[in-house]
Amino acid sequence: MKLWIKLALTTVLVLLAATLSTGAAVIYQALLYNQEKTMESGRQQLSSTAYALARELENGPLKGYSQATKNSYINYTMKKFGVSEYILIEDGKVLCNMTPFELADAGDERWRQEGGYSIIQKRQEQYILIGGQAVPTSDKSSYTLVRVQDISGLYQDMKRQMVFGLWILAGAAGVAMVLIFLLTRRILRPLRELQKAATDISEGDLGRRAHVRTKDEIAVVARAFNRMAERVESQVTELSRVSEQRRQMLGSLTHELKTPMTSIIGYSDTLLHVNVKKEQRERALWHIREECSRLERLSSKLMNLMGLYENDSISMEEISMETLFHRVAQMEKYHLEQMGMTLEVTCSMGKRRVDRDLFESLLVNLIDNGAKASREGDKIFLESEKNRITVRDQGCGIPEEEIGRVTEAFYMVDKARSRKAGGCGLGLALCVMIARLHGARLEIESKVGQGTAVSVIFPD
Amino acid sequence: MKTKILVVEDDSSISELICMNLEAAGYEPLPFTDGLLAERFLKEISLNEPESAGMEAPALALVDVMLPGKDGFELMEDFQRAGIPVIYLTAKDDVLSKVHGLKAGAEDYIVKPFEVLELLVRMEKVLKRTGRSRKIIQIQDVTIDLAQHSVSKNGERVALKPLEYELLVTLAGSRNVAFSREELLNRIWGTDYVGETRTVDVHIGQLRKKLGFHKVIRTISKTGYRLEDLE
Numbered sequence: 001m002k003l004w005i006k007l008a009l010t011t012v013l014v015l016l017a018a019t020l021s022t023g024a025a026v027i028y029q030a031l032l033y034n035q036e037k038t039m040e041s042g043r044q045q046l047s048s049t050a051y052a053l054a055r056e057l058e059n060g061p062l063k064g065y066s067q068a069t070k071n072s073y074i075n076y077t078m079k080k081f082g083v084s085e086y087i088l089i090e091d092g093k094v095l096c097n098m099t100p101f102e103l104a105d106a107g108d109e110r111w112r113q114e115g116g117y118s119i120i121q122k123r124q125e126q127y128i129l130i131g132g133q134a135v136p137t138s139d140k141s142s143y144t145l146v147r148v149q150d151i152s153g154l155y156q157d158m159k160r161q162m163v164f165g166l167w168i169l170a171g172a173a174g175v176a177m178v179l180i181f182l183l184t185r186r187i188l189r190p191l192r193e194l195q196k197a198a199t200d201i202s203e204g205d206l207g208r209r210a211h212v213r214t215k216d217e218i219a220v221v222a223r224a225f226n227r228m229a230e231r232v233e234s235q236v237t238e239l240s241r242v243s244e245q246r247r248q249m250l251g252s253l254t255h256e257l258k259t260p261m262t263s264i265i266g267y268s269d270t271l272l273h274v275n276v277k278k279e280q281r282e283r284a285l286w287h288i289r290e291e292c293s294r295l296e297r298l299s300s301k302l303m304n305l306m307g308l309y310e311n312d313s314i315s316m317e318e319i320s321m322e323t324l325f326h327r328v329a330q331m332e333k334y335h336l337e338q339m340g341m342t343l344e345v346t347c348s349m350g351k352r353r354v355d356r357d358l359f360e361s362l363l364v365n366l367i368d369n370g371a372k373a374s375r376e377g378d379k380i381f382l383e384s385e386k387n388r389i390t391v392r393d394q395g396c397g398i399p400e401e402e403i404g405r406v407t408e409a410f411y412m413v414d415k416a417r418s419r420k421a422g423g424c425g426l427g428l429a430l431c432v433m434i435a436r437l438h439g440a441r442l443e444i445e446s447k448v449g450q451g452t453a454v455s456v457i458f459p460d
Numbered sequence: 461m462k463t464k465i466l467v468v469e470d471d472s473s474i475s476e477l478i479c480m481n482l483e484a485a486g487y488e489p490l491p492f493t494d495g496l497l498a499e500r501f502l503k504e505i506s507l508n509e510p511e512s513a514g515m516e517a518p519a520l521a522l523v524d525v526m527l528p529g530k531d532g533f534e535l536m537e538d539f540q541r542a543g544i545p546v547i548y549l550t551a552k553d554d555v556l557s558k559v560h561g562l563k564a565g566a567e568d569y570i571v572k573p574f575e576v577l578e579l580l581v582r583m584e585k586v587l588k589r590t591g592r593s594r595k596i597i598q599i600q601d602v603t604i605d606l607a608q609h610s611v612s613k614n615g616e617r618v619a620l621k622p623l624e625y626e627l628l629v630t631l632a633g634s635r636n637v638a639f640s641r642e643e644l645l646n647r648i649w650g651t652d653y654v655g656e657t658r659t660v661d662v663h664i665g666q667l668r669k670k671l672g673f674h675k676v677i678r679t680i681s682k683t684g685y686r687l688e689d690l691e
Contacts (some may be wrong), residue, residue: 255526258551259471262572266477269576273638273680275688276484284480287473 003191008184012177019173023165031158038151039118039129046116046131046147049086053077053145054137071095088135089144099148101128108132111144120151127152190218194225206233252410256298256425260291267291301426304361314355314437321349321389324356325382328363336367340376343367349384352458354438362434365427366391366454373397373452387458397448407432407442428454462488463587463594466521466544468498468535470528474572478522478549481576484636484690486597490518495530498523502538518544519592520567520583525550525557536564545590547582549574577643580634597632599689602671604632611671618670623648627663631677631687640684660685 056077065073075096078086088095092107110117111132118131129151135143190212197210209229212222267284270276276284325347336343363382370380373395381392398406405411410425428442435442435456446452465487469475472493479489492498505517521544525532532548539546547568548561561569567586570579587593597604602613609625611618620628626648631639639647641657649655664685668674678686 255551258572259474262551262574263471263473263477265573266474266481266576270477270481270484273683273686274481274484274576275636275638275678275686275690276480277690280480280484283476287476291473 004181004184004188007188008177008181011180011184012173015176015180016169016173019169023169027158027162027165030161031155034154034158035120038154039120039131042129042131042147042149043116043118043133046118046133046145049147050133050135050145053088053143054135057135057143058137085147085149087146087148089146091142095143101148103146111146112142125152126150127155190214190216190222194218194222197225197229201229201232206236249409252408252425253302256410257295260294260298263291264288298426301430304430314358316353316355318351319354319356319359320351321384322347324354324359324363325384328360328367328382331360331364332367332371336371336380339371339374341371341374341378341380343380343382345382347382347384349386349389358434358437362431362456363389363391365431366456369393369427369454370395370452387460388455390453390455392451392453394451397450397452398444398446399448400446403444403446406444431456462486463520463592464488464490464516464518465583466498466501466518466523467491468493468495468521468527468532469524469549470494470526471524474524478579481580481637485580485634486636486689495527495532495535497529498527498535499530499538502535502542502544506538506542517542520544520587520590521546522549522579522583523547525552525561533560533564536566540565545586545592547586549579577634577637577639580637584633597629599632599635599687600676602673604629613671620670621666624663624666624670627660628667628671631685635687635689638680638683638686642684644684 057074074088078088078096078098084098087097087099087101087103089103089106089111094103094106097103112134113132116131116133118129121128121130127150129149130146131149132144132146135145137143193212194210197208200208206229209226210222212219267288271281271284325345329343329345332343367380367382370391370393374380374393375395378394380394381390383390383392407428409429412425431454432442438456438458440456440458443455443457444452445455463486465482467475467478467482467489469478469491470493475491475493479491482489490501492501521539523532523535523539523546525548527535532550536546545567546565547570548566549570549572550557550561551572553571558569567590568582570582584593593606595605595607597606602611602618604611606629611620611625611628627644630644630647641660644660645653645655645657649659664677664679668677673687676688678688680686
């Protein structure tokens with residue numbers, strides 16, 4: 001069931017219940033009041049009749065007459081009062097009964113109570129009011145006057161009123177229901193907009209936002225919803241960017257794997273099936289070895305790159321940059337000397353929180369890159385400023401349009417050349433990852449023919 | 461004169477591999493490692509009309525798609541201008557690049573890694589289709605005239621049965637490369653030929669006897685036969 005229908009229905013039901021109970025209470029009260037009034041007026045009439053009868057009986061010429069005469073006189077007097085509602089009782093015996101009813105017990109002492117007694121009885125479809133009173137004669141005779149009155153009319157009136165009231169109530173409830181339904185629907189309209197927005201988003205329209213112009217709680221929810229949608233959209237965009245990057249990397253990876261494998265398969269195939277000269281056979285073996293070590297390098301670099309995705313393998317500690325630079329210089333010394341290059345280290349940086357192994361491998365990677373680009377006799381500089389560590393070379397440089405791409409995995413500016421130098425196009429991608437893990441970024445400046453400077457820049 | 465084959469491949473190891481096999485099979489490879497270098501060479505030969513200068517133009521080009529400078533697809537126009545048929549060699553094993561390559565006008569498309577024999581066979585097919593096959597194959601003192609369908613040893617005609625001739629041409633066409641008996645059966649007797657590999661052995665025996673090729677056609681254990689002729 002829809003929320004607005006639920007709300008409207010509950011409201012209508014509560015409203016109906018409230019009105020019905022109020023109506024019922026009011027009608028019941030009215031009934032009681034009317035009953036009371038009828039009984040009161042009955043009592044008054046009864047008592048005045050009783051007085052009048054007493055006067056009549058006292059002043060009347062009854063004394064000394066026989067009982068039969070007395071009875072006919074009383075009958076006469078009663079008829080004179082002209083009412084057919086009275087029963088006169090003397091000492092438990094009915095003297096005269098003008099009503100169509102018979103008293104069950106004429107000697108009932110209730111009728112002779114002080115101030116009279118009255119009761120309402122229901123006989124079949126008839127309501128009757130029975131009241132009784134002692135006739136106040138001065139000689140304390142034991143006359144009792146009982147009045148029996150049909151008051152069904154009163155109840156019929158009440159019933160009519162009730163039916164009328166119910167009709168009014170039904171009409172009012174109908175109008176109220178329609179109004180409540182319309183209003184609830186209107187109040188909940190922003191909720192429908194919210195739901196539509198959510199549906200649209202779930203169907204892929206990530207740019208969809210909920211437009212709620214009210215100033216109530218729904219608007220608050222809508223704002224929160226829009227913030228959430230914003231967040232989801234940016235996350236999804238980021239995710240698809242990352243997965244696109246991964247896909248490209250995987251593509252490059254298969255290509256990178258295929259090239260050495262083509263060589264290995266081709267050369268071994270040649271050795272197996274083709275009759276080639278002895279020196280060519282040796283070349284083929286050499287190539288197979290060379291390509292295998294290329295695969296080996298590729299796999300260890302890849303392992304590094306994969307390992308960096310698991311952040312828990314990183315242990316950050318305060319390390320003096322000077323010591324770290326020194327260690328890196330020691331590591332690279334022999335390697336560079338062999339190629340006839342020198343490394344110049346200047347450090348003005350204090351301590352920093354880094355992962356020793358990763359940061360060393362970052363610097364070594366950058367220096368190796370510099371060495372690959374340099375010629376014999378060139379210098380490579382490892383320098384530091386406030387929040388920036390720079391590795392600079394005087395090598396061949398990177399063409400401007402390629403600078404943006406060199407950090408992509410497997411991207412090589414000069415494939416043939418970097419292959420010869422043992423590169424596989426993962427070094428800078430690895431450096432970017434390591435820098436990112438330290439909260440730093442990589443900046444590359446380069447001019448063709450003049451050299452390249454790669455800086456690791458810390459945010460502070 | 462040997463048939464010249466352009467090899468445009470940036471990976472030096474693969475380039476050397478192809479050249480090594482082409483040489484062994486009796487071709488003359490011309491390697492290029494850069495798209496721009498290849499382009500310059502192609503411009504030169506299309507300007508100079510090498511036939512008139514007494515220089516034979518390359519009969520075929522084996523081209524890697526991903527090249528530095530100018531990629532294989534971009535080079536297509538230059539190859540067409542120079543009138544050289546192209547076989548692409550590439551690590552890109554997706555249908556789209558295959559379609560792209562073939563639509564651009566390539567004769568064939570070979571995905572790395574490939575087998576040497578497959579490469580040679582496909583090259584031969586393209587050469588035949590484009591009418592650039594060798595007219596004469598010379599193996600030591602034996603001359604095979606492909607136009608005349610005749611074989612002579614030291615100038616004397618040797619009578620060969622058609623199947624023997626086909627077998628000789630197949631082996632000599634990819635000399636120094638080993639063929640398995642099944643391959644030879646397939647290529648010469650046809651794929652629907654239901655016969656034993658012994659048939660091949662019998663015909664090889666005949667060839668050896670008729671041409672004195674007892675040492676030239678070698679039996680390679682576990683593989684098959686190879687016609688060996690290294691200069």
